[in-house]
Amino acid sequence: FVGADALTLGLTLDKVVAKQVFLGEGIPTAEFFSTDNPDDAETLNTIGYPLIVKTRHEGSSKGITEESKVNNLEELKKRIRFVVENYNQPALVEKFISGQEFTIAVLGNGEEAQAMPVVQTSINGQKDFEDKVYTNRNIYDGSVKYLCPAPVSAELTKTLQNLAVQVFRAVDCRDLARVDFRVDKKGQPYVLEINPLPSFDVEDVFHLFPKCFGASFEETIKLILNLALKRYNLIDKNFPIFYQQELMA
Known part of the structure; x- marks a missing residue:
């Protein structure tokens, strides 16, 4: 099957255990x-x-x-x-971390895992959340919008992408995941959580980042399926995966 196994799913669903893993790997997360x-x-x-x-x-x-x-x-x-x-x-x-919120899709496996473009979350058009809370209601009331690629510096982009891959590997994710961050006023990023079963909603990250490569959501699904097939050795390891060169560059 595609995606993380039961151990990783259970580990990441317990936020305390996940945060302890992050700290053990030197990954910044809120106290x-x-x-x-x-x-x-x-x-x-x-x-x-x-x-x-x-x-x-x-x-x-x-x-x-x-x-x-x-x-x-x-x-x-x-x-x-x-x-x-x-x-x-x-x-x-x-x-509580006051600042901006970002999310990043990660695709691949092991040493070949790669972070996709950084996506910034805004609520009611506001990119800096300041002291606001991203609530369950925001998800469903249409107030949340995503900016892809995020309008941030190349340095912050690289930092967040590197951390996303580090988190992905730390909990032994497979094929795909989404990592969420908050970045404080000083530019310090903190990992909020990793979701090994990310949403495929039409306005969510997995529909957005492929557009940066001129690719479709359907091509992204094929890519994810091929990543899993490759992991199971069901296709040749050198098989050219859909728009892999563009995504994994």
Whole structure:
């Protein structure tokens, strides 16, 4: 089959375990702690404020609302309680990173994995999120737009692409994935998460980046399928994969 195996899917769905892997590989990610007890929050919080409180095991920004960003102990306890009671799992509490958000598709396997063009996320036309939170509602209300390629420096582009590939390899992804970042005011990138089962929605990243190469979504699907076939040795390792030269240059 195409994509990551069960071990990688399980690892990346647990954001705490994934972040521990990132840190072990020297990959920058926001400071964090996890708890299912609001009364432990004061002791566990050695980070300071503001913080963002997330579910530990969900995707698609589930559980993320404007109230997820907290600025004091009372708000922190309330939000941890919300996650535990509504999602039946521990809360992941992270240092809130104010800045810009980016996402990058990665294609390939092992040493041949390559990052695609950097895509910038905007909400209601605003590229710098500042103190705003990217919520679950934003995904579905049409306020999220993607800029591809991202209007950023060549240096930042290269840094993000290198990190995306490093993350991809660290959790042993296969064939395809999407890596999300926040970049703070000083230009420091932080990995938010990796999604080994990325969306193929018509307005999402996997429909956008092929246009940078003059390719179609259908050609991209063929490319991904051929990457998997090559991994299983079902096609010759030198088989010319669809628009591989352009994508993998």
